[in-house]
Amino acid sequence: MSISHAPPSSPGPDISPIGVYGAQRADASAAPGSLDLQRLAAASARRTRVPRWLRRTTGPVLLLALWQLLSATGVLTADVLASPGRIAQVGWDLLADGSLPSAMATSLQRVAAGLLLGLVVGTGLALLSGLFRIGEDLVDAPLQMLRTVPFVGLIPLFIIWFGIGEAPKVAIITLGVTFPLYLNVYAGIRGVDAQLIEAGESLGLSRWGLVRHVVLPGALPGAMTGLRYSLGIAWLALVFAEQVNADAGIGFLMVQARDFLRTDVIVVCLIVYAFLGLLADFIVRSLERLLLQWRPTFTGR
DSSP states (O other), X not given: OOOOOOOOOOOOOOOSHHHHHHHHHHHHHHSTTOOOOOOOOOHHHHSOOOOHHHHHHHHHHHHHHHHHHHHHTTSSOTTTXXXXXXXXXXXXXXXXXXXXXXXXXXXXXXXXXXHHHHHHHHHXXXXXXXXXXXXXXXXXXXXXXXXXXXXXXXXXHHHHHHOSSHHHHHHHHHHHHHHHHHHHHHHHHHTSOHHHHHHHHHTTOOHHHHIIIIIHHHHHHHHHHHHHHHHHHHHHHHHHHTTSSOSSSHHHHHHHHHHTTOHHHHHHHHHHHHHHHHHHHHHHHHXXXXXXXXXXXXXXX
16 A cells, blocks of 8 residues: 655744744835834833932032022122132131031030930830830820920020039930930830730740830831931030030030121031031931841832
8 A cells, every 4th residue: 555645835824923023024124115113122221320329419519509609699798608618618727726626526425425315214214104004104194295395495494403514415415315216116116016916925925025026126117216316306406505605516616606707617517517417317227227127118219
């Protein structure tokens, strides 16, 4: 029996997506006046990315340029506000003769002492009020009343109590630091999810174990936020404290400059205050990123 072999059929058209797309492109390229198809790129890939440090410095640089322009054209006179060039020169002179580093060291000592005392008092009261109901009944109401009193208005009373030395200055900084730290730590403790407490109890954790492994880690984000607020208020309190009977510090330089109408020295002191505040905030934010690695957060788009 013979077997007949059918002649091989000619290959059919390629109907796969790649074959169809390739044929269409070949036809389009062959046809006169046709447009070549181009691969579309993502919008984010086509967009030019500007470095973040450049975006963040653009605003201050433009502000300095406008300031210098107004000073050069005479719109801003020296007795109203000195030019940036003059302020830079005065700042260098204060650094060279040692008066500015000495004033910064004195102010940093005052802030450090007030901040340390405020941390101890504010955190201790928050733990007492947040962990125990009887502590809340005894502590929270008086502190809620005291925090509504402007701490700057207590400066004359502190001078009467503590004299005119370093004690009233440290006391006013301590008072300004205590309340925001207390409020945020207390809110952080009371904001811990009750289901986490129940889960810890079901695992056999003791009361101290719950506080150590559940409550305190849950309250840590609020504590770091309170610390950042406290640092800002500490520098604000220092400005007011050093305006009263100070014989050293950045505020003392400002008082002397005010008496002699030296706006350049005043602006230098304000810039130093701002720089020290930003440096302290950077340290706290770095500490926050280190301690809160377990909590991923939204960082913006």
